[in-house]
Amino acid sequence: MYADQPKPARRPQLTVPKLREMKTAGEKIVAITAYDASFARAVDAAGLDVILVGDSLGMVMQGKASTLPVTVDDIVYHTACVARGLRSALLIADMPFQSFATPERALDAATLLIAEGGASMVKLEGAGHVLETITFLSERDIPVCAHLGLTPQSVMKLGGYRVQGREGDAAKKMIADAKAVEAAGADCLVLECVPMGLAEEITRSIKIPTIGIGAGPHCDGQILVLHDMLGMNSGHRRPRFVKDFMADAGSIQGAFEAYGKAVRESTFPTAEHSYE
Numbered sequence: 177m178y179a180d181q182p183k184p185a186r187r188p189q190l191t192v193p194k195l196r197e198m199k200t201a202g203e204k205i206v207a208i209t210a211y212d213a214s215f216a217r218a219v220d221a222a223g224l225d226v227i228l229v230g231d232s233l234g235m236v237m238q239g240k241a242s243t244l245p246v247t248v249d250d251i252v253y254h255t256a257c258v259a260r261g262l263r264s265a266l267l268i269a270d271m272p273f274q275s276f277a278t279p280e281r282a283l284d285a286a287t288l289l290i291a292e293g294g295a296s297m298v299k300l301e302g303a304g305h306v307l308e309t310i311t312f313l314s315e316r317d318i319p320v321c322a323h324l325g326l327t328p329q330s331v332m333k334l335g336g337y338r339v340q341g342r343e344g345d346a347a348k349k350m351i352a353d354a355k356a357v358e359a360a361g362a363d364c365l366v367l368e369c370v371p372m373g374l375a376e377e378i379t380r381s382i383k384i385p386t387i388g389i390g391a392g393p394h395c396d397g398q399i400l401v402l403h404d405m406l407g408m409n410s411g412h413r414r415p416r417f418v419k420d421f422m423a424d425a426g427s428i429q430g431a432f433e434a435y436g437k438a439v440r441e442s443t444f445p446t447a448e449h450s451y452e
């Protein structure tokens with residue numbers, strides 16, 4: 177007679193309000209990008225909290241030089257693939273370049289990402305004119321993740337992929353922008369390539385959770401690009417905030433588990449992976 181293998185205990189579905197509860201409780205949020213069902217299944221089984229279908233897919237999946245050519249259809253396709261592999265993690269879909277140039281365009285794109293892709297939240301880069309769009313979406317029951325610091329869709333204006341918030345009044349402006357995206361209705365905030373002291377101050381100044389990438393150890397959560405944390409060669413110099421979790425883990429599943437443990441136990445990221 178054969179007995180069924182015991183199934184792993186099912187974690188409750190991570191919801192948008194739960195993200196804020198995690199911040200209040202001091203529980204780190206572990207996030208990662210993914211672009212297909214198989215990796216999504218492995219990430220979910222490892223107990224990570226959030227999957228972002230980032231427009232980084234333009235570089236890591238499509239081999240393009242930047243995120244700018246990625247389309248809404250690309251993100252819908254990959255979001256739907258990821259959604260089929262998920263059980264518990266919260267699924268965030270990125271809004272590609274110019275898909276949120278006006279609130280109405282943003283609503284159309286976000287509706288596709290949710291209704292066809294299966295996302296539970298959309299991510300938009302920037303503040304300024306984007307604040308109106310964040311409010312427009314939020315008032316229409318679309319959860320929003322804001323994104324400040326290095327915003328790769330602004331690479332042409334920024335003149336390259338560099339740490340943000342160091343010069344002049346840039347730190348003050350970023351703190352004001354973080355408060356403004358919260359006031360506009362954002363539910364969480366990605367901080368990319370920001371000095372760790374500034375990220376800490378922003379994290380203390382707002383009630384929504386911050387999720388850092390190259391933003392030091394004091395954010396409420398962390399995110400890495402999947403291919404980076406598996407040690408895959410991107411053809412570029414590896415930024416200091418990336419750690420190769422595959423090197424010691426020996427398996428992809430083990431690498432996801434080690435990443436989750438390291439973030440939750442605050443052994444990653446450390447000052448070594450951060451900017452001053």
Ligand code: KIV
Binds near residue numbers: 228
């Ligand atoms: O596109 C992406 O993968 C992202 C993360 C780096 C936060 O925006």
